Amino acid sequence: MVAFRSTDASGRTTGLLFRCVLYSLLALGLIIVDKRYDHLGKIRRLLSVVAYPVQVAVASPFEGWNWFRDSVTTRDVLRADKTKLEAELRVAQFRLQRYEALEAETQRLRALRDNTADVTERFVVGDVMSVDLDAFRERVLVDKGAGDGIYVGQAVLDSGGVFGQVARVGQLTSEVILVSDAAHAIPVQINRNGLRTIAVGTGETNRLKLPYLPTSADVLAGDLLVTSGLGGVFPAGYPVGTIAEVKRDPAQSLADVDVKPAAALDRSKELLFVWLKPQAAELLPPPKPAPVPKK
């Protein structure tokens, strides 16, 4: 204790130990309150506004460079892009021709089963900011926050498929946890046969896994995985990924299945935040109270 008290050049005694204990207790208190209770949401939101200038300052040179590169592209590049986009549009429109009919048919079939899946109500597009959050977690920062109505747990898609969900909301920004984060799991369904399971992130950007399928499960490399809509976070029917590899070890009871995510998790710049219209809850009759057994 005495050794820890030291005098600096001017001869003033600094209560180093005292301040160390004080700040450590403060930090520990913050950890406990932040973990156990939900009171720090507002404080964190304010702090994220303070951090915003730093993040913008770091991101802006990259945005500037992208803008510069976009504005000096040559005519040939633009023409090539245009041809490519037109070709893609042709294919997309061809596929879309049958979409309306299919959707109507789906609605009819769902009505027959007295069951309507969640329907996407509206969406907002957000840009991924060029900022690294944490090297060991799969998260990105997006430039839409509580001010735009973003909420925690909201589903996030990109043009390829399911991207992740909102983990934390600031006033101006929000953090999205990717489907590939080791702490993320998403209810999915194999499109070919409707087999339901859960896809869990691995911490590697281009790999998910299906850890809960038995070795005998009907799953093949190349199968498309779509969201099952169970759990109520993600809308049903969006692509999550394709099965990359199935390893079946007869000695194990569970198969080892690798999935390649459909979304461009490491490249997407524009993300879609989705609002769901929960129809199923409105249509279902309220649950009857269980009869109380009389003695």
Add this chain to the structure above:
Amino acid sequence: MMRETRIRRLPVALSALVALALAVLPLPEVVDAFRPDFLVLVVFYWCIESPRAGGLSLAFFSGLALDVIHGVVLGQHALALTLMGAWATHLRLRIRVFSVLSQCLTIFALLTGYQFILFWVDGATGNPVTTFSRWLAPFIGALLWPLLSNVLSKVHER
């Protein structure tokens, strides 16, 4: 006297801001795991060279800034940086007369302690990160120390 302390704070604040920006600078994923904790090194430097300019308040609030920017549980980096900053302040008179190699080794020990507290809080709050690569940052940080302390001492003297 008042004037003097005010002048000495500017380089501290500036270097901390630059280090904070370096902490979020986007890097390719392969390089990302090797990113040294710039802000931690800067805080250590001020704790060692001029504890009255920043001291533990600088350590605590820099840690808080890292918590917000990394989006982890509030107080994690603040706790680690406070404890290790206090240790660096305690050792400062010795570290100043060390050879470069001994300085690097001491900084390596401090950074490892810092990383260990982060690791421990991660585990205690239920988000363990068990990849081995997180223990690379202290190594890189210690290698970077001679360069960084040289640059900062130029800033400091000016």
